Amino acid sequence: MNEHEAKMAHPRMAAGVLFFDEVDRVLLVEPSYKDYRDIPGGYVERGESPLRACAREVQEELGIAPRIGRLLVVDWAPNPGEGDKVLYLFDGGLLGAEQRRRVRIQADELRGYDFHPAERLPELTIPRLVRRITAGIRARADGSTVYLEHGEPPTLGGT
Template sequence: MAANAHEAKMAHPRMAAGALFFDAADRILMVEPTYKDYWDIPGGYVETGESPLHAAVREVREELGITPPIGRLLAVDWAPNEAEGDKVLYLFDGGQLSQDHLAQITLQPDELKGFSFLPAEQVAERTIPRLARRILAATEARTHTAPVYLEHGQKPDSRAA
């Protein structure tokens, strides 16, 4: 196969990364974007030459004004989108935010109008289904030693491959 034909078949997905943060009651930090009609988690697109982990750290710093330690990978989600094409999304464990970090949160005003900690059972009420599935699967993965692989926020049926 010619190099150009091979290259044309290769996926060139957009990548995004975010972090899940929790409070002392194990509720999940959700943010209210100014440019979406649903709630999200802190994060955004990975820039050229940037790793997903570094993108998550940068996005948290830009959006919330804090730099808490971000831990291990919880989930990778293959989530192609008709409008944006192929996407691979990474969720990292931000752990429980300290009182100091909570007190230092300063929202990026052109991107976020609010934030709240939500119990897991309320996540689906505030966001779109595939994101809710991704958040809940990643939250569950915190109790396991390995990250979870998802497709559209769901564990794929390995027999379907």
């Protein structure tokens, strides 16, 4: 490995999705291995795109294969224990009643799922995920794609 390669970042990548119900509540899953709720998604595997990883994780976790929409958020989120991460958040759109009836949760990883109003997110999940989901909801509403660092818009000093 040369000096240049030694300096290169090798971040883990993960991809998640925002699904909504008919009254714009967001879907959160309840992982059995975490003490907070999360969005459907997971790590990107070698050779897999973030979009394909997102679709695969939804299929594995919820047992459904809805169309995954456009990219809403990219969040650089380093973690002291796990290293650098780049997290992608996609728009899953409306998860209608028919699709919800077909949901079969992955029992060995999830205790359940439900839809929640955005204002309840801070009591249900961790702050950086609340920031990412909130940014995703705004990006979905205004048609933008947002870049975040630690779930927040970056600030770069300029002259």
